[in-house]
Amino acid sequence: MKQKIMFDLDDTLIYCNKYFQFILEQFADEMTTWYSPAGITRATISSKQTEVDIARVQVSGFKSEHFPQSFIDTYRHFQNLTGRAGSPIEEDKLWKLGNSVYELEVEPYPMMEETLDSLASGGHELHLYTGGDILIQHKKIQNMKLERYFQDRIYVKQHKNTDALEQILSEGGFDRGNTWMIGNSVRTDVLPALQCGINAVYLKQEAEWTYNVIPIDAKPSGALLTLTELPQVPPAIQEYLNGIFE
Template sequence: MNQQTLILDLDDTLIHCSKYFIKSKNQFAEQMQDWFDFLSKDEILQKQLEIDVKNVDKHGLHSSLYPESLVLTYKYFCVKYGRALKKSEIELVRRVGQEVFELEVQPFPYVYDVLDSLQEDGHQLYLFTGGDKKNQRRKINQLGLDHYFVDRVFIHEHKNSTTLKKLLNRIECEKKSTWMVGNSLKTDVKPAIELGINAIHIPSEFEWSYNIIDLEIEPSGTFAELESLLQLPVYLRDYAFIHEAI
């Protein structure tokens, strides 16, 4: 078996993430409509998305930014329509956002079987995830993923080519046998392609628009798109078979 170095994303690749935010945003929008009954849900969600993406681009993926984006959205519409800001409403909105980070997260149902297969096939597994350490560690520990990654966990609030390059330099891997696997074109696939390693895109059922971009760079390594993480072990076995035969 041709052993590979696999760098795996966490949120919406191994575990559910976006669906919790969708539920939270809908709850926020419904609350906002109680205060601004002339606003459509789409108007509210579009403004929240605009504020959220701007903050993430500037400050990274810290968990405090999401609740703050809800508060800033509330304040925006209050100022725009001359509604008095209320401390109780601000705290209610912030609480809606904070609850996302207190939920017991769920892995995709087949994750442990896939990770077991990848380990049995001899691949070296790394976890490269975006967010603040406290929140990401909470999820990793809760789901027992330390068993597979041990000290090979890398958490960055800015998940991009710069932080991926730091990881690659630290583990001293060969580009031709190294893969970035994740759901985000922006924070998983694009950095991998820019750095010349292989990339596997596994689209999420619920995708944050922040992650969706046009890839304007030609891969120098292998680039594949799989429908499910379940296909990953077989794909890598087939890849190894073909390349060992060449």
């Protein structure tokens, strides 16, 4: 039975979180230099930035300006807390630092092409569903030449949640019993898939963004598989299908 298989992009097919962590380390270095004399620790700074960033995403989705703005908001929080004088030059430096994450070279996960080739050659229909800024996400897709696998079956949403997935499935007339969502985020990939009645593969990553880490509290109507490496996806799906149709 041929399947419709929907992939997440960031930290499923290509690396993402590690680049944000790279920039966050630089942010923490700068902020610690400015605010450690007032007794503010690096851990406190990092915790506040995470809190601010997640709060913005929960309200208005994956906007590219959220990340640099979280730097500014965190900077101003500790400025007000400590009484240290603010500086437009320092804020501009933080804004540029935050935005620089979007200029870093994208890198595929190991065996990305082989995994997609395997599924496509098996007759499955591949879809790409990602959250974020449309221009930034399409730039990544073009750099990785992913249109050859997904063609016009690419969906970029600012809010990546159950409502967004339901809209895609309904408008596309998907047969939900033969549709899969593959992704690293419990919040934006796995739970929406289960709530929409499709199969899910949780591609668990070692270092995950705090926003993505929540309990899986929905009961699957089909498959719920947990894997740790992208090349495990084709054989895992085939093994599940063999178990059904034997």
